Amino acid sequence: EPEVTQTPSHQVTQMGQEVILRCVPISNHLYFYWYRQILGQKVEFLVSFYNNEISEKSEIFDDQFSVERPDGSNFTLKIRSTKLEDSAMYFCASSESGANYGYTFGSGTRLTVV
């Protein structure tokens, strides 16, 4: 069964450092998403991406965050200057036809900011 692949599975970074989280969506999917889940809390929407541009973003997705699809397979989330409160599990998701049809999530990257 096709999978969404995320790397790394766990990243530890110092406060103020930049991190890039990587995702390889399912190959025929056209819609891509980033979510985060702080330990013990809900899965929160960050951003959606379609046709090489951001289609929607949440209040969480401020100027410290950016997304990119640098080639035909990767989808990345960059956090420019990490804060302690950025510590969370970050999930990438993709969908063939958009949110109306549900997503497939990747296995996640656990980001720990120290």
Next chain:
Amino acid sequence: QKEVEQNSGPLSVPEGAIASLNCTYSDRGSQSFFWYRQYSGKSPELIMFIYSNGDKEDGRFTAQLNKASQYVSLLIRDSQPSDSATYLCAVNGAGANNLFFGTGTRLTVIP
């Protein structure tokens, strides 16, 4: 602000019983409704979706939707210990290309 509310639980049921999980949502224009299962430390896994009022059955799972009451539920028949997980309700709001998730209900099936 789109809200999706779930009873956080925990909900405990004996093996073989029916587990009933409930969810309400605030956006009356919501069109698509999903149930995801999340094992501890893992990513959400889609188990059911429903678009129309009424019931939708898939194996041991039945999703129920009542748009007038803004209510979605998930029934799990013949619950198994492997069903022990957190169940997340997710809703696609009107005109939105993303899903809003509830906090999830933790289900424990006792052997």
